[in-house]
Each structure stands twice: as structure tokens, then as C-alpha cells.
Amino acid sequence: MKARLFPASTDQPTTAFSFGVLKDFHLQTLELKKSAYDYLGGLTNNANPDGVPNPYAQFLRVVRVWRMLMMHQRSGQAHGIDTFFPHRPKGNMAVSCPTCLEPGVNMEEGWDLTDEDLKHIIQLYKSINGNFQLQKKKKNDDPDDVALMEGLGYFPPDLGYQEYLKRVGESKECTCAHLNAVNMQDKIKFKNCDITGVVGIECRHILIMSMVDLQKGERCALHVLHSELFTNI
Ligand SMILES: [Zn+2]
Structure with missing residues (x-):
């Protein structure tokens, strides 16, 4: 590493990639x-x-390890940034929006005492968007393919999310009139999928705040959107 060469394996490496190549890629x-x-x-x-x-x-x-190390460095985690932002999730490596309101960072003290008729000025806008093309088909996975971030980036930790899904249970038919288009969707496209799509939350400056995988197609996702899920992410 001191010679700016990244070994391809940890046990008696014989192959290495230069830092220059990894940075360029x-x-x-x-x-x-x-x-x-x-x-x-x-x-x-x-x-x-x-x-x-x-x-x-x-x-x-x-490259996977390199990207993770770069995130660790650039997010400030390598420099102990959590000390300065104790209210953020510990170990967080997601990019926070510098413009969105964040108590303790870019808001004046006493903001929570704002008069009722002026509270609308200090709103935080979030939008929710789903992509139902971003699927993962059922197939044999590599058992050694482990997550390097495990909840420290944009997706929640897998274990906690799976437990949450059990609590949500089966989805029900969505009754919102403006979501009728969902029921016209071709359900076949979700067949044999482990992950049927993703849903992301972004701020008004289009910075992603968090994301989750979906398991049961579009109808279920929309049902979940109406439930408690988004207060949890
Ligand atoms: Zn923002």
C-alpha cells in the first residue's frame, strides 16, 4: 500500500493494481x-x-473495496466526522445535502419555537420515487458476496430491513384513485424476482437520502409507501 499498489488478495498477493489505475477507473x-x-x-x-x-x-x-475506502475517506468517517455531527446516524457515509434544513447545522437556535403561522417557512421537502425496472432475478448467489457498507450508506442494514418486512405483512389492494394505474401493471414482470424494484427518497435538491429494495412488485410497494415505512428509513 505504501508503494501505492493495491493487492488483489490479502493472503500472499502476487497481483496488484496501482492506485492510479483504480482512481482513473x-x-x-x-x-x-x-x-x-x-x-x-x-x-x-x-x-x-x-x-x-x-x-x-x-x-x-x-474496485469494490476501493470505492468503499473512498467513501470512508470522503464522507469524513476516516477523520472522525461523527464527533462534529453527533445527531447523524453513527458511521454514516451518505452525502448529506448542505442546503436542506438540518437542526444543529444550518438552522438558528430556537427554530422549534417558530410561530404557528410561520412554520411553513421551515419545511423539509422530500420526494419519493420508485424504479420498478431495477430488479434482481432469483438465482444462485455467491455466498462470499458480502455487503461492505451494511447500512452505512443509502440502503438500510439487511437484517433490520428483513425484520421490518415481516412486521409489515402482506399487502392489501391500494384504494387511492390516482394509483389505479398500478393495478393495470403487468404482474408477470415481477415473477421470479428476489427484488422487484427500488424506492428512493430524495430532497428537493435531488440528493438521495435513502433507498430500499422492494420484494413484491408495485402494488405492495405503494401500499408500503402509505404505511409507516417512510418514517423508519
Ligand atoms: Zn436538499
């Missing part, structure tokens, strides 16, 4: 939507035409 995948496969193909095909093994699997693994 991170930038390119965020800005250009470049996939790891294409990025690595560009590097290895040009530089090593003589059959040097393609370290694709190792690269994918290292």
Missing part, C-alpha cells in the same frame, strides 16, 4: 459509465497483446 465509471470489463479490456489489449492473463475477477473485487 473510478472517475471513468462515474463520469463515462464505463464498465470494468471495457476499461480493463482497453488496458490489457493495448499493453499486453501476448496473452498475459486478464485480471478481471481480481479487478472487480479490488
